[in-house]
Structure formats: structure tokens, C-alpha cells
Amino acid sequence: MPLGRAGAGSGAAFGELAALAAMLCGTDAAAIFLFGEGKLRQVAGHGVAAGSGHAGRLCADIAASGKRLELLGTEPDGTPGGFFAGEPVILRGTIIGALCVHQPRPRGDALGAAQARALRSIAGRVAAEVALHRAEAAAQAAAAPRPNILLGWREAERLDRPVPLLPEGGRNAWAEQEALLAAQRRFAQGLHTEAEIWQAVADISLHVVRAAQGACVAVPEDDVLVSRAVAGTMPPDIRTPLRGSLSGLCLREGIALRTGEAQSDPRTGTASNVAAGIHSGIAVPIPKRGSFVGVLRLVSAAPNAFSERDMALAQILASIIGTGLGGLDEERARHAALEADARLRLMADAVPGIIWQSDAEGRVDFLNRRWTEFTGIPVDQALDEQRWLDMLHPEDRAATLAAWTRARDEGGEYRISHRQLRRDGSYRWLLTIGLPYHDPMTGRLRRWFGSSVDVHDELEAQATVRRLNAELEKLIAERTQERDQVWNSSTDMLCVITLEGRLTSVNPAWTAVLGWEEGALRNRDVLDLTHPEDRSAGLATLEALRQGRPQFNRINRMCHRDGGHRWLSWNAAVAGNRIYATARDITAEREREEARMQLEEQLRQSQKMEAVGQLTGGLAHDFNNLLTGVIGSLDLLEARLGTDGRSMELDRYLMAARGSAERAAALTHRLLAFSRRQTLDPRPTRPDALAAGMEELVRRTVGPAIELQLRHEAESWTTLCDPNQLESALLNLCINARDAMPAGGRLVIATANRRLDGRAARLLDLAPGCYVMLEVADTGEGMPREVSARAFDPFFTTKPIGKGTGLGLSMVYGFARQSGGRAVINSQPGQGTTVSLYLPRHLGAEDAPEEEMPAGEPDPAEAADGSVLIVEDEPTIRMLVREVVRGMGLAVLESADATAALALLQSPRRIDLLLTDVGLPGSLNGRQLADAARAARPSIKVLFITGYTEEAALRGDALAPGMAVLTKPFSMEELASRVRRMLAEGF
16 A cells, blocks of 8 residues: 655645654654755654754754764764664755654664665655655746746646647748647657757757757756757757856846847857857747746847747747656656655565554554565455454453553554464464654644564563573572572581681581681681691692692691691682682591501401410310310229229329319310300309409408409499309409509409490490490509500410419400400509400399209219210210219210211110210211200200300300200219219209
């Protein structure tokens, strides 16, 4: 749809163009300035630019320079402000004014390429409007009656009749009439340039004015008249001065002139006429819309050749030229207007958004092709208010209509975002802006110029950005909260330090680790808190950090508020002018490392003791077997000698041999105690009661020079151990304490309950739990560390040769370990020695003391009746036991291994007692054989004989009723007594 245009000269067209320029360029205002009466005046304006002094100065600069001008962010006077842009208005190479757009508020960017082209095209449209206005004014002036100028062909053409001529006269009237009609027909066919018009009239002039021998059309250029078309004898390229020539006078005065003798006429250029052979001439000014644009000259070589009629005909011909030129201007103006309309339509179609125009009531009469692309509705279909509302989203109709009504009533800008129906049935967000155009003369609202831009993707992007920003803010808040949580809850010490080494920020872990409050630490030199021995290393670390080298696993000690210190492991790096560091408290780790080293030393000691124990245990076991044979043989020998009544002088030798054997047995007993392979009879025992019961014995043993003190904890716990071995160990420790105090002193026997946590238990090589501690402390000489470290080694002694075997403390150590506890020695030279026994707490009931055998039970000394199965791999011991059992009147079965014995047990033969060694060759040991025997014969009684208790056989399992243990070496009398008792007792 073409843009509308008001009537010529009304100024409305200029107003519409100003409003269109403001809309396409996105500014608040626009103005058009044109030259008139020697001054640049504003002829139209839109918005606040109307009458703006700034806009006028801007357009004056553009008109003076002839160049496009654009100012972004500053006013024309240089002050900070809005936005200006303008284009010169040029008509036929002449600057006739300027078009500018203006925005008082700041603008983010300059005009785009499309907007700049639109502004330039609208400036061309302004020039076309000016040309059209001038053409219409010239036509009106030409139509008005003037002296000496006749009706032209254009006016005659409008009346649909031939050009009127002067009253007929003379013989050439018909020829003149035909020539003028030919000129009229030729102009009706269309002449498209000034040169064609000039040449056509020059050629026809020779036929209309018969007296003319030559003709030309001259136009002014600077101070001369230059011939543009010649005919006949008129020479080409004639240049006649405006001053001093008949043609110049004709043009200046605007009157037709004739001369009969040009060579003598003072008004003419005599010399040039003489040279050209001209004697007569006519000069007629060419009128064009109220002014004269050239001269038609007719010349002849004959004097006085032209008449008054010729003058009239020449004037008609000049009028024909002027009318033709005016028509050519009109045609060009129309073409320019059409071209401007086409350019504006193309520019409107090139805009990405919808461009629209409407009347004051909102009836849309112009839409670009983007409208059809968006809605599918052709642009030539009417779009009234109701149809427009139907295309809006139902939720947006009320707000959109209210905004439009308010803008229409107030005559202000219409701006709203709404959703509009697209051709595919979806709704898209559009930003619609409408600018009102008011009549500059009346101020009435005449039209609306607007655009609707699809901002759906932009709004969605903005929504996405807002959502992402919200998520980012939430994430930042969460990360900040997490960082603060990590900062506040971290057990590692976090801090920020200046390059000079001063603390600027610390987390609460500093207070937890070092005891200093945050305020006391801030701005404090970190080296002031460093242990004096570590400060030189701290300085080196700071220097390395200043050089940009990160530091890892730097160990130092920091002072605690209580005066102690803590071991810390540091990691630090530099960022900017700050050091960011973390420190971890490794005090416990250092202590654990020291404890680990101590435990490793204890392990090495334990392994050494274990190796020695295995060796001594094996030796003691084998030696016990030998001693059993020796002692048993001596017992039998003594019994036989007494029976035979032989010489009693041999008794002393037998007693000597028996004493040596018994001392050897005691020695092996201590070796077995150290190796933890002695046979124990564990029972619930209270160490405080046991120590109290031994008080008198200990006093007699240590003598009156030593003060004895017993310290017991109330409600002392019970432990499961062999009370006889515990008494032996306690007595042994008291004897050692006595020997360490030759000049007297104080001996303390103490018991206490102890709960050991993981760390304390690891230091003692025990499992965490509850223990009963029995402690013997003296104020004797004490021992250096290297001596106390070997105190539990077997055969190690500090006593003189012959005063000790070196097995006393080793026996105590073995007993404690075999009972599930630990023996610990602590001694320093001159400060005495303390030996502590840790025995596991027992939660069962305490055993009742043994009672005397009730009357009526069989006397073990009496003879017994029954059958005994002897299982012993040592032939000598098997022989001795067989002799003793047979001597008791019992039937004897014997076997060297468990396999043969099991066959006997599964036979129907009578067997009342199984007497077996614990350590047997083959796949079964003595305990396993006893279990098999009980499975076959539930009532069978079992007597174990052993050099030590096998771990898998006896120590792990309690003895069942009807079972007993006899430890090697034993006397034959003890063996016989035990056999009689077991056969006599029931289960």
C-alpha cells in the first residue's frame, strides 16, 4: 500500500515524512528544514524536535557541509545528552535543506545500516515533494494571464483544443498554423529531456516564423548565455554575455525585444552580429512557472525582417518551451515520488519487524510484507480494531486495548508487549510501539506510525537468563554456604596470611587446636606462634611462598595457649598478595607414630621372647620326660630296696639323686612358665584377697628392714587365673624387691581396676577392655633403661653368680601372657622399680574354696579295682606307669599312639581310666583321644600327663568332669594317689 500524501503546499506531506523518519530510526522526534527567502526554516516537525534550537543548528551544519552528520551521546553544543542524526536534502545537485532525527535521552548505539538508508531515502522523498510543489506553483503561475505572453500548448491541451493563434492575416497564416499544430503533436508524443524540447522548438521556429533564417535556444551559465539548440544559419556554440547583448537584456528584464539593424543597435553585441552577418533579430524570454529560464533567438541577414506578428509567434514558441519544461519537471517529480514510495516500501519490507500506519482512530491502512509472513493475512485486507483484538492472546486483550485507548486519548506514545497469533496457530510475544503524528498547524492527531517486533525469543532468552541467574545466585549462595560451612566446621586449620606473614583470617579450628580466640590471632605474626626451634624453617617457607613456590607437607610446632605446643602439617600457596594455607593437627599422629615405634620395639622384644620361649619350652618338655623317668625310676628303686631290706646306707644317695631331680623339675617349671606352656588351673580369683592372704608370708620373706604396705581398691574386680601361679609370681616379685633394697626401704603391693581404651591398650599390647592390675613397687636401687628392657629375658640377671637363675621375672612374664594379660616394668636408677601385672577382668562368679573330703568317700590309699589304658609314646615313662598301675592291682592296657588306643577303646574290653600323654604322635593328640573315648565310653575317666599344656588341647578348653591333669615330672606315689582317687570318685 503506497504511503499517503497531503495536498501540495499544505505541509502535511512533510509532517508525515518526519513522523515516518522518527519511527524507522527509533527516535522520539524528527524535523525538516528548507531554505526560503535566504534562510533555513523548519517546515515540518514531529515530537519534541519541532522548534528545537539544537535541531536547527544541526540541520544548518548539514546544509552548509552537504554531508550526513550523526552525534551519539552529546548534544550539538557539546554537552552530554541524547542522539542526533541528519541527511542533506538535495534537489538537482543543489542543497535545499536538511532532515534530522533527534532523541533527548541517551541511546545505546548509532543508526543501523538499514536505518541510515531509510533516513537517506526519506530525505530524497522530501526533495521530490519540494520539486512537485515547485512544479505545481509554476503551473499555476503559467496559467495566470501575463502581458506579452500568450496561452501555451499545455493550457490548450487541457482544454482539448488547438493552440489559439493571433487573428489570421497574411499569406503565411495557414503555414504557421500547421507548424504550431505539428509542434503540439510532437509534444503530445512526449519529449523526455530539455535538450529534446529546445531542439524541437528551434527547428519548428523556422517554419512558424518564415522571416527567420536562424534560431537558437540559449540558457544562462554564470555571466553568459550558452546556446543549447540551434537551427538554420545560426552558428553553434554561441556564448553571449548577459551584459551588453539584446538577449541578456531580454532575459534580465523578462520582455520580448526586436531589432531591425543589429549591427548598429546599441543594445546588441555589434561586433558579433557583424561577424555572423546578422542584421535583424528577435529575443523572447522563456517562461517557466513564474521565472525565465532562457531566451529564444530568431535572426535574419535582412534588415528589418521581423514584424509584430513574428514577435507574437516567437512568444508562443517560447511559451511552448516553458510549458514543456514545466511538464517535464512535473513528470520527473511524479517519478521521484513513485520511486521514493517504492524505496520506502522496500525499506519497510526489509525491516525484520511489522511496520504499520493507521488513521487517528487506529484503522490500519499500511502494512509491510512482514505482516503477511507473520499472520498469513494479505496486506490489502482491512484490519479494524475488532479483528486486531481477535488476533491477540485472550489474556493480553484487556491490557493491550487499555494501553491503546490511553495512548489514543492522550495523544502520546503507544508501547506494549503482547502475544499475537501467528499463521501456524502459535502465539508469539511482540513489542508494539506506535508514534502519533499531529497536524503542525492545528495540533490534531492525524495518523499513527508504528512497528511490531517479534521479541518472543528475546523474552524467552531473558527468562532463561533470569532463571539461570537465579540458579547461579542460588548456586553461589549454596557454594558460599558450603564454603562457610567447610570453613567453620573443618577440623583442619584454614587461614589467609599476608606476604609479610601476618594472619588476616582464621577459621574456628585454630581456637579448637591452639586455644587462641580469633580476635587474638588476627593480624598476628605467624612466626610469633611458631616454636622457637622451628622459626628458621618457617622463615624459609615464607620466602619460598613469596617467590611463588607452593609448599606442601611442611611440619612445624605451634604454641598452644596453655604453654604447650602442637605438631602441624602445612600446605600453602600464593594467589595475588595473599597466602592461602591449611594446617592439620598431627600431634596425635606423631604420638601414634611414637607409639607405633614403641610397639614395634615391643613386637621385636615379644618375638625374641617367643623364640626363646619356644626353645626353652621344648627343652623343658623333653627334660620333663627325662626327669619323669629318672624320678620314677628312683621311686621304684627306693621302694624295691626298702622291700628287699638291703643296706640303708644307699638312702642318702637316693635322697641326693631325688633332690637334684626335684631341683631340675623346678627349673623346667620356670622355663615352662616363661614359655607360657606350663599347665595352669585357672579359677576366678580376686588379687586383693590373694595379696591380703599372703601378707604374713611376704613380711617374713622380706624381713623387718622393709616396710610393707598393701593398697587395695574397694570392690576389686575378679580375674580368671591360676591362683597358685599368681601367688608364686607375687612372691617372686617381692623377693626381687627385697634383693633390690639391701639397706631396707618400702615395698607396696597395690591392686586396682583399670579400663583401657584403644590407645592405652595398644601401648600395653593388649585388647581394649577392663583389667585388674596387681602392682609391686619398691624404693630400691632401680635399673637403667637398657637393663629394664632385658629384665624379662630368660637367664638374664643382675645378681651375682650363684645368687639367681634369671628365670624369676621371665616366669612372671610368661604367666601373665598365658593368662591373657601383660607384665610391665618401669624402673629408673635411684628411684626404684615398679612391676605391674594386667590380668583380664572375669565376669563370672568367684569359685568357692576347696573343702575337705567328706566322710564316707573312699580313701585313695585303699586298693582300687579296675582296668587302666596307658597311652604314652615315651617307652621309659610307659614302662614306669605300667609298673605302678600293676602294683596297685589294676589291669593294664597300653599303647604308644592314639590310633592303637582308639581301637582298644572301641573294643568290648573293660577300661575304667584312660591315662594318656597330651602330646602324642600322629593325627590325634591326647585331648582329641579323650574326646573320642568319651564318645565311645561316656563314663570313662581321663587322667592327662604332660610336660606342658598344649594350646589346642587343654588351654583353649576347660576340663570336663572326670578329667584331671598330672604335670611331669611327678613321683610314682603321686601318680598312684591320683589314679586311686579318680577311680574312687564319681563324676
